[in-house]
Amino acid sequence: TQKDLDEILTFTIALARKAGELILEGSKAILASHDVSEKKNAVDLVTEYDVRVEELVRGEIEKAYPSFAFIGEESYAAGKRPELTDAPTFCVDPIDGTTNFVHGFPHACISLGLLYKREPTIGVVFNPFLNQLYSAMKGHGAYVNELTRLPANPPAPFPSLQTALIGMEWGSDRSASTMGKKTRTFTRIAGDPAHDIPEGKMAHGFRSLGSAALNYCAVAAGQLDMYWEIGCWPWDVAAGIVIAREAGGEVFGDKESSVQGKVFTDDMLWGRKYIVIRGVADSPQEKSSEAQK
Ligand code: IPD
Known part of the structure; x- marks a missing residue:
């Protein structure tokens, strides 16, 4: 129902902010330790914080919405690859922009998408370095920091x-x-x-x-x-x-x-x-x- 979706959006925004705190803590730790690992190749990076943020998020989702499925970048890398079904499914990148994260370039975020009947229905993207939170629900508009509807300025004709x-x-x-x-x-x-x-x-x-x-x-x-x-x-x-x-x-x-x-x-x-x-x-x-x- 719409009430359920509103609640899920509120939950997802709060979760993104909580994850953002761990991302900021992780940034300090990784910039000090340079403890970075490689996945598929030398430019596919991962840190303990990618895994820790995903664990935090997965745990909170399991508590609040035990019937929801979960597809996460790091769980997928670890071999947990659930089939995509019509069930509500959280699709999560705990740190999108891991290369920026390890270099201290302030464009990294958590990305939390909810698919319902395989369609992206709720999206929350939070960059804790710039304190910018983007959120949207299908049919209800997109916002930055929950107040400003996007696009903030009237869209110009598309250039060539x-x-x-x-x-x-x-x-x-x-x-x-x-x-x-x-x-x-x-x-x-x-x-x-x-x-x-x-x-x-x-x-x-x-x-x-x-x-x-x-x-x-x-x-x-x-x-x-x-x-x-x-x-x-x-x-x-x-x-x-x-x-x-x-x-x-x-x-x-x-x-x-x-x-x-x-x-x-x-x-x-x-x-x-x-x-x-x-x-x-x-x-x-x-x-x-x-x-x-
Ligand atoms: C990557 C980043 C990058 C894009 C790659 C992504 P990650 O995600 O979004 O900008 O070019 O295709 O896989 O590895 O930082 O979570």
Whole structure:
């Protein structure tokens, strides 16, 4: 029911803030100890705090909502890989932006997404370093720090791709095929003369925040025009998808069909490729705020 969802959102926001305290404590400890481990390769990092934050969050969710399923980055890495079902499922990245976290670059967050019937329904992303909390519930808008509805400014018409500010990430998949796709895309949009892009038609710029979830939030806030990445995992995007959509944005996954139905199908969940585009003036978000007046 709506009351249940409201309660879950309140619970999730409080949980994100509690996790944020542990992330800040962890940041001090890791910057002092440099105790960092590698997962799949030398750029896929993990610390004891990724695991500790996930344990804290999983424990609190199990206490409050024992029937809910749980998919978490670190549990998944440890081999706990539950099937995605229609049951309410928390999809959690305890520290999204672990590389930033270990370098003290203040763009790391906890990302808590709730899927219901496989669709992202509640999303909370909290960056404790900047005290920025993004939250959204399907059909009820996206907010920063619970007060300011996103996008905070009226969305401008979408610029051409060549004049946009675009979020992109190298990610931790540095395999030859992925790197080839990324470097070709980056150089082409940056204005590679080999592709005859007329002067003045290249993208205004690229930004890499180092956290997929925070890139989604930047698109929701209208700070980035779009975000493109190959290599994301469900826990990187489950919360961001709700936040971006509720701010009027569009999320495109691997398969066209999963986009049209707006359902977070298994294809989309594990598709690994995402394009997120910010809202424009006649976006659904604008219409729903009109309807609320
Ligand atoms: C990663 C970050 C990074 C993105 C990767 C993610 P992690 O998550 O969001 O910016 O490029 O695709 O996997 O490892 O920091 O939780």
